[in-house]
Amino acid sequence: MHTRLLILWGRTLAVLVPCLAAAQEAAPSAPAKVEQVYAQHCAACHGDHLDGGLGGSLIDGDWQRGGTDTAIARAIAGGNPDMGMPAFLGTLSPDQRRALVIYIREQEALAAQKRTPPPVPSPESITHTQHHDYRIQTVVADGLQTPWSLAFLPDGRNLVTERAGGLRVMAADGALQPDPVRGTPEVVAHGQGGMLAVAAHPAFATNGWIYLGFSEGWRVAGRPFCITAIARGRILDNQWVDHQWIYRAERRFHTGAGVHFGTRIVFRDGDIFFVVGERGGGMEAQDLTRPNGKIFRLRDDGRVPEDNPFVGTPGAVPGIWSYGHRNPQGLALAPRNGDLYATEHGPRGGDELNLIKRGGNYGWPVITYGMNYDGTPMTALTAMGGMEQPVAYWTPSIAACGLAFYTGDRFTKWNGDLFTGSLKAQELRRLRLIDRQVVEQEIILKNIGRVRDVVCGPDGYLYVVLNEPDRIVRLVPAE
Ligand code: HEC
Incomplete structure (x- = not known):
């Protein structure tokens, strides 16, 4: 409330009293x-x-x-x-x-x-961690450009997105289909945008649906206008077929910003959840009439569930499930009870792990544990009534990206633990949650590249998608 008043007051001054410009110059500098x-x-x-x-x-x-x-x-x-x-x-x-x-x-x-330097694994040696020792194996060494997410199919194949626009099929042994899938939706590969999330429907074995999350839009004289969209289709002979839009924002919400697209897709009880990042829009994350800065819940065919929290709110985007998000790029369902967790990038400091509640306001940019990238303060407010607190936050920022619960049987002492990747800090972190509280946190690996995604494979190994250099590795037990 306070912040909003200040902003309004600032605007009024700027618009109505231009003659104050000289006085403003005399005011304290930046x-x-x-x-x-x-x-x-x-x-x-x-x-x-x-x-x-x-x-x-x-x-x-x-x-x-x-x-x-x-x-x-x-x-x-x-x-x-x-x-x-x-x-x-x-x-x-x-x-x-x-x-x-x-x-x-x-x-x-x-x-x-x-x-105490965190473990930097090398293929030649065993890496020790609190509960398990592991070896790192390279699954895909090269041939991928900025791989972004990884999805396993029940028939043993995998799908990998490449940010510039590609969707690649990978055999169980890591052999990449040489050509990307033809005819996938066109992406606007602008800034952090591009072909981002891929997920297989839980009933893929019978319905064949693949879901994609990407930046969609157009260019005018080379200038991009885009926002996050979700589509589904099937793959037949390396060709995208049966294309359907699941979520596509109205034209007026497409912008030239190159930041904060969010995405990630998870399924729960016939619904999908996904993220539309705040696109640099700041306070727009608080505005329910806009899609940016929100986590969505739709039926798996794109219909809006009637019991979504804001379907009765005049002007609100009806797909919204929670709001006040900056740029969540990790989304995962707790295997035990279906709790939905998201990690999001804060500014400088204040990356968050959130338990996503129906209708919850996660506070960005009114409250945050971070400050501006240049070291100037943003706000002293870290909590406010009516706004959710994170389950955990990271200062310094790790640039959290990719999130998965470990559900395999190879690393038994990690069962049910949550793994988050990190871009800037180049880490894979393990978090143990008890009663929705983080009771253990450990860096499992560091400094072998930017961790873009982490997935528990059906074989029980933990797969890690890395950028710079671009490759896919997996952790296998060394005991
Ligand atoms: C004139 C010397 C002096 C200056 C200037 C000063 N500090 Fe301190 N600071 C101390 C001393 C001495 C202590 C230990 C006092 C005590 O036991 O509380 C201390 C204690 C602290 C503590 C508590 C540490 C603990 O172990 O819990 C913090 C935090 C701290 N200072 C931060 C700052 C920051 C931030 C600034 C600048 C804005 C600052 N200090 C400026 C002398 C100073």
Whole structure:
């Protein structure tokens, strides 16, 4: 509410009172970056690299006051003048103090990984983790360009999307069909968009349906206009046939933005769930009359279920299941109870794991655990009534992408654990959930490429789709 008022007030000023321009120029310049704020107010005591001086180290994991975000925020605001820590309540704004917490968390995590480097697997050796030792095997070494997602078919074949537009069939032994499937829907491969998600219908063995999620649209004089769409079809002799649109946004929602397409597709009880990313639209994620920044639920043939949460809301897009999302690119169903989980990319800091509830508002961009990429603060608000809190969040951002529950029988101690990939941090992480809380979190592999997707294969191995270099590997038990 507060944010919205500020925005409106800002706009009114800009539109109605242009003569204030001169006064505005005299106003304080662009907000300071967190690195500058730290250097100016903290470095003298806590060190240029946060490793301590007059004040203690902020990156050794050793906290006097407990080390939660709240405890750190309280230390900064209230200080401890008796011990030489000034209070910054009056000097720094709430969002500057919040950005400092994020910055300290980033630096602390970097230092922790330097002290205890996460496992970097190599094909020659065994990699040790908390519950299982594994070997890494390369399934597809080359021939793929920015593979994005992987789907197993019950007949032993696999499907792989390539972001530039390809859908490739792969034999069970990893041999790629040399040509992409012909006649797949045209994609607008713009920025982060392109051919993204692929999924096989749970009854594929009898109905043959393949679902695709991609950026759809057109170009005018080379300029793209696009947004995420979902279609289904069948593959016959390496040809896309029986094409049907499942979800396609109205023309007015297509934009030139190259970011935040979301996607991923999961099936539950005859319905499909998928993501339309916020497309850089910020507050549009809060607007139920727009499709961007939403998770959708439709029948598997594209019809809107009558009990969707906003079918009765005037003007709302009826397919919406939850909103206030930035860019979720991981979606998975808990095998035990059908809970729907999504991971989403935050800005700088604040990537989230969310339990997706019917009609839930996940808060972007009103609340976030992140700040702007350039280190300027976004908001001090991390929680608000009527908005959902994440089950877990990552600061620093890992750039979460791909999400799967392990349901195989090769890694028995991982059964039911959740695996998330990560682009920027180049990690595969394992999360154990009990009662919808993360009770264990472990980096299973790191630094062998950007992890775009993770899938539990029907053979019980864990498949990982990597970019830069582009390939598919799998984890097999080493015991
Ligand atoms: C004049 C020196 C000084 C400056 C400037 C200073 N600190 Fe401190 N800080 C200290 C000292 C000394 C302590 C330990 C006091 C205590 O026991 O609470 C401390 C404690 C802290 C703690 C609590 C650490 C823990 O173990 O729980 C945090 C967090 C912190 N400072 C952050 C900051 C940040 C962020 C800034 C800049 C905005 C800053 N400090 C500026 C001296 C300083």
